[in-house]
Amino acid sequence: MTDQLARSGASLLELARNHHGDAMRLLEQMVTTESPTGDAEGVNAVSAQVVEIFAAHGAQVSEHTGEWGTHLVLEIPGRGTRADAMPVLLVGHSDTVWARGTLEDMPYRIEDGVAYGPGVFDMKSGIVVMDVGLRVAREAELDHPPVQIIIVGDEEIGSPTSQELLRDVARGVRAAIGFESPHPDGALKVGRLGSTRVRLAVTGRAAHAALDPESGINAIDELADQIVAIRAIVAAAEQAEAERSGPGGVLCNVGTIGGGGKANVVPAQAWAEIGLRFRTGEVEQEVLGALQSLTPVRAGAVLEAELLSNRPAWAAGESSAELMELVEQAAQEAGLPEVGGYPAAGAGDTNLLGSLGVPTLDGFGPRGAGAHAVHEQAVVESLDERAALLAGLLGRL
Numbered sequence: 174m175t176d177q178l179a180r181s182g183a184s185l186l187e188l189a190r191n192h193h194g195d196a197m198r199l200l201e202q203m204v205t206t207e208s209p210t211g212d213a214e215g216v217n218a219v220s221a222q223v224v225e226i227f228a229a230h231g232a233q234v235s236e237h238t239g240e241w242g243t244h245l246v247l248e249i250p251g252r253g254t255r256a257d258a259m260p261v262l263l264v265g266h267s268d269t270v271w272a273r274g275t276l277e278d279m280p281y282r283i284e285d286g287v288a289y290g291p292g293v294f295d296m297k298s299g300i301v302v303m304d305v306g307l308r309v310a311r312e313a314e315l316d317h318p319p320v321q322i323i324i325v326g327d328e329e330i331g332s333p334t335s336q337e338l339l340r341d342v343a344r345g346v347r348a349a350i351g352f353e354s355p356h357p358d359g360a361l362k363v364g365r366l367g368s369t370r371v372r373l374a375v376t377g378r379a380a381h382a383a384l385d386p387e388s389g390i391n392a393i394d395e396l397a398d399q400i401v402a403i404r405a406i407v408a409a410a411e412q413a414e415a416e417r418s419g420p421g422g423v424l425c426n427v428g429t430i431g432g433g434g435k436a437n438v439v440p441a442q443a444w445a446e447i448g449l450r451f452r453t454g455e456v457e458q459e460v461l462g463a464l465q466s467l468t469p470v471r472a473g474a475v476l477e478a479e480l481l482s483n484r485p486a487w488a489a490g491e492s493s494a495e496l497m498e499l500v501e502q503a504a505q506e507a508g509l510p511e512v513g514g515y516p517a518a519g520a521g522d523t524n525l526l527g528s529l530g531v532p533t534l535d536g537f538g539p540r541g542a543g544a545h546a547v548h549e550q551a552v553v554e555s556l557d558e559r560a561a562l563l564a565g566l567l568g569r570l
Contacts, residue, residue, distance in 0.1 A: 216242025253316030299352030306563030331482025351535030368520030389439025487527030503565030
């Protein structure tokens with residue numbers, strides 16, 4: 174690849190920096206187009222921007238309508254001696270966790286080399302990196318394999334309507350690269366905990382809380398006792414996993430809870446949404462099986478555990494390690510520091526791809542902080558660095 178760079182007359186990083194102004198304009202356009210999960214209008218608006226962006230790369234576009242907006246698959250031709258090689262899959266999403274109207278309190282802005290705004294870090298800046306990286310590869314005249322890009326519209330809730338599409342596009346690819354945010358130190362994510370969301374619903378019986386409380390079955394009290402039982406299940410699984418593989422193998426968060434209506438009525442309904450993370454599929458099945466086997470504490474109460482979404486654990490293997498070596502080679506030639514890579518607790522679409530055996534890396538988005546937080550931010554100079562890194566990697570695949 175060094176000879177190809179010599180022909181271009183500029184380094185990959187220099188070429189990426191030449192596009193910095195355009196990249197910032199594109200980032201602002203995307204961040205100021207609000208696209209919360211479930212808002213089909215917003216998701217579709219960002220999808221239309223993506224189609225326009227990658228038209229410059231000669232992309233063939235397939236649009237797939239989902240319940241909450243459009244999912245996109247884009248196919249970009251390879252170049253030179255690698256034009257007929259196995260394609261590389263780039264992975265991103267158009268939805269964010271931020272409700273429409275968030276821009277009023279979190280306006281897009283750039284201060285001291287840092288871009289702020291809803292979705293700037295997770296992960297609209299990652300889509301910009303894809304675009305600039307492909308532009309750099311073309312300008313550097315790098316031979317590279319065909320590139321497929323998938324941008325889904327429901328990632329933030331577990332990709333329930335796009336998982337089958339992800340499976341389809343993963344067939345026959347050389348590697349998958351996710352453009353979610355990296356670790357805080359900029360390292361890539363090589364392996365992820367599995368992620369499962371469960372809704373536990375309790376049905377009791379309503380009654381007057383003072384005149385006839387004995388006739389009622391308090392669904393909120395039952396739910397509280399069941400949450401305590403779930404904590405015990407998770408603690409036992411975590412202890413067993415820690416003895417096998419070290420701590421951090423099971424995480425549990427009761428993120429949403431609701432029920433009842435009035436203080437003088439024994440509540441007949443209560444529910445909680447629970448987020449679970451697992452290092453391995455084995456411990457996941459153990460914990461989920463125990464949740465399905467929960468029994469009511471109160472006679473007459475009814476429990477229902479519903480699986481809302483599931484992302485399998487991705488334990489990176491040798492193929493991902495080999496891919497990481499190519500990244501480090503690309504970084505060195507681009508004049509960038511060592512990148513590094515290690516597992517992450519957070520989940521994403523690369524969970525599925527990595528679990529399928531596809532050589533996978535994630536965290537190719539720019540450095541920053543505050544995903545899902547009011548201080549969400551991306552370091553703008555790192556967009557150039559990641560774009561150069563992507564171009565260099567494509568030239569090695």
